[in-house]
Amino acid sequence: MATQTTLTLHPLSSFTFTTKDSQPEEDPSVAARLQRLQNNYEDMGMRRTVEAILVVHEHGHPHVLMLQIANAFFKLPGDYLRPGEDEISGLSTRLEGQLAPTSSDPNSYGPKGEAGEAGTWEIGDCLAQWWRPNFETFMYPYVPPHITKPKEHKKLFLTLSVPKNMKLLAVPLFELYDNSQRYGPQLSAIPHLLSRYNFIYA
Structure with a gap:
């Protein structure tokens, strides 16, 4: 019988959040x-x-x-990779750029009293994969049988300073659960993905 993985979660109060320079979106609209x-x-x-x-x-x-x-609009931290770029190091690089403290403010993100140095992100399990079959907004947690060349492949990784034009929000699982109308199918599925873990609250 498989054992349930136990994870220790730190309280939100142990993190310090400030702001970073604006990181404008590359596109002015979904169509773009x-x-x-x-x-x-x-x-x-x-x-x-x-x-x-x-x-x-x-x-x-x-x-x-x-x-x-x-x-x-709500989104998880991360972004697309360059051709041939490694997934784990690529995600660490994107988290560093989006969330890590600037050199002038070494404690802007992360547990209080710790400097968020590059390469300190702990990338855990791949919890989900989503596929975009066409140049449309719809993504699926599988490749539809009639699709031979998907247009995008997205992976969500469990992982353990905010741009001025973005707010970093702590959204409870009960708010996400079965709430695709507000958060979309990918984000509202996160409570299901995390149900495999047993959480310990530090």
Whole structure:
């Protein structure tokens, strides 16, 4: 019989959050993003994306850290990879760029009193894979049988300073669960993905 993996979650209060310089979105709209995806696909093939599920606890309940853009759009930290780039080191690089403290503020993100040095991210299990079959917003947790050339492959990794134009929010699992209307199918599925773990609250 398989044993359940135990993870220790740190409280949200043990983290310090400040702001970093703005990191503007590359595309002004969803349509523009899909058009850029299509243009890049013609040059580089299928896009590979990596994102981090960072989990803390607040009031004895797991919370997932997310970026909020323009008060309406929620996303996990991470981004797409360059062709041939390693997934784990690539995700660490993106987390460093999006969340790590600047040299002038060494404690802007991370546990209080610790400097967030490059390469200190602990990338854990790959919890989910999503596939974009066409140049559309829909993604699936499998490759549809009639699709031979997906346009994007996204992986979500369990992982343990915020741009001025984004808010880093701690969203409780009960808020995400079965709430695809607000968060979309990928983010609302996170409580299911995390149900395989037994959490200990530090």
